[in-house]
Amino acid sequence: MTTRILQDSSEVALSERVRRYVARDMSEQQASEFERELLASPALQTDVEAELILREHAHALVGTPASFLARAHSGFESHWWGMAAGLVLALGVGFGAGRLSPLADNSQASGESLALVLLTQTRGSAAQITAPAGKIFVARVLTGTDAAHDLTLSDPTGKPVRRWENQRPSADGYITLLSPALPANEKAYAFEISQPSPQRFEILLR
Amino acid sequence: MAEKNGVQASHADLAAAIFAGDRGAERDLVTRLTTPLRLMLRVQRVPIEEREDMLQESLIVLLKRLRTIPLQNAENVEAFLEATVRNLRIGQWRRRDRRDQLLGAYADDVTPSSELSPEVHLDASTLSQFVRDAVSSLRQKRDQQLIREHYLDDVDKPELCARLQVTEAHFDRILFNARQRLKALLLHARGNPE
Numbered sequence: 447m448t449t450r451i452l453q454d455s456s457e458v459a460l461s462e463r464v465r466r467y468v469a470r471d472m473s474e475q476q477a478s479e480f481e482r483e484l485l486a487s488p489a490l491q492t493d494v495e496a497e498l499i500l501r502e503h504a505h506a507l508v509g510t511p512a513s514f515l516a517r518a519h520s521g522f523e524s525h526w527w528g529m530a531a532g533l534v535l536a537l538g539v540g541f542g543a544g545r546l547s548p549l550a551d552n553s554q555a556s557g558e559s560l561a562l563v564l565l566t567q568t569r570g571s572a573a574q575i576t577a578p579a580g581k582i583f584v585a586r587v588l589t590g591t592d593a594a595h596d597l598t599l600s601d602p603t604g605k606p607v608r609r610w611e612n613q614r615p616s617a618d619g620y621i622t623l624l625s626p627a628l629p630a631n632e633k634a635y636a637f638e639i640s641q642p643s644p645q646r647f648e649i650l651l652r
Numbered sequence: 653m654a655e656k657n658g659v660q661a662s663h664a665d666l667a668a669a670i671f672a673g674d675r676g677a678e679r680d681l682v683t684r685l686t687t688p689l690r691l692m693l694r695v696q697r698v699p700i701e702e703r704e705d706m707l708q709e710s711l712i713v714l715l716k717r718l719r720t721i722p723l724q725n726a727e728n729v730e731a732f733l734e735a736t737v738r739n740l741r742i743g744q745w746r747r748r749d750r751r752d753q754l755l756g757a758y759a760d761d762v763t764p765s766s767e768l769s770p771e772v773h774l775d776a777s778t779l780s781q782f783v784r785d786a787v788s789s790l791r792q793k794r795d796q797q798l799i800r801e802h803y804l805d806d807v808d809k810p811e812l813c814a815r816l817q818v819t820e821a822h823f824d825r826i827l828f829n830a831r832q833r834l835k836a837l838l839l840h841a842r843g844n845p846e
């Protein structure tokens with residue numbers, strides 16, 4: 447019995463190392479040591495595969511009361527396509543009328559339960575965008591590379607509110623993210639891309 | 653050289669055989685190292701279009717070394733390969749022309765194992781269903797909630813432990829249980845139930 451408990455304890459400790467390795471929550475030295483073990487251990491390889499799958503397919507858990515994604519889900523389903531079509535229409539009209547710059551950031555929010563915020567890069571200083579306070583919103587980031595992106599949304603004090611890792615753009619070049627509802631603040635929230643190349647957007651929640 | 657005296661040959665055994673000119677040992681070593689290398693490159697977020705090239709280049713560097721200079725006592729295959737991948741990833745000496753030169757000269761010698769990871773064998777919807785099944789099979793609703801919030805909403809461990817009033821050891825246990833269930837589903841689907 448004691449032996450089994452010790453074995454369990456050891457397995458759980460290893461499991462935590464697997465979680466931290468895949469989450470890249472290890473020092474370089476710890477990661478190197480872990481990788482040497484990984485190269486030699488088929489059992490550890492299966493653990494790492496399972497952890498990667500849990501992370502990469504976590505979206506399958508949408509639809510539960512526990513997550514804000516679930517709370518947003520019904521709204522997302524019913525509004526997303528209509529709003530996406532609305533954005534395309536708005537951009538088309540804007541370009542056609544010559545009133546909307548291709549580099550201009552815009553947001554559309556009012557009156558909808560789910561707002562769509564388009565993040566595109568502006569030359570010079572950091573772009574500042576407006577989004578609705580207290581409402582979940584969809585952020586779309588236009589990117590010029592197919593590489594994996596790491597993104598962080600931080601509050602005005604710099605505290606991370608939400609992180610997205612390993613995000614890749616769809617065929618049209620956009621990464622689409624669902625932000626939690628956040629309170630209004632006089633100062634801007636920051637939407638930062640850390641990988642593959644640093645980029646920062648400021649979002650005012652009003 | 654897959655076995656030595658009826659026991660699976662160690663990486664050190666294979667390294668020694670490669671230095672002695674055993675091409676079969678090279679194939680065995682490449683086969684064994686392909687899966688963990690692919691996992692490492694995924695975790696390190698090497699862009700998918702570069703992974704196979706970097707995988708092959710890492711193995712070529714390893715085999716070149718093992719063919720010409722035996723590993724010293726303090727060295728082992730895993731340490732050498734881990735350092736090689738790290739250096740390649742850092743990219744200080746990973747110029748495109750050098751890689752093309754290496755791949756051109758040695759590509760026929762090093763064909764990474766065609767063994768596919770379960771993600772390739774199983775389509776995304778199947779894997780998603782496995783994740784749902786693994787999590788919903790946890791008995792405690794609180795445990796299911798913890799998994800969802802950690803993996804789906806990126807809520808970190810200290811915050812979840814405080815809010816759900818579980819110890820960090822219990823948090824580790826819950827994740828361990830979920831992953832064990834997922835592993836069982838994956839192994840079963842691959843025809844290799846434990």
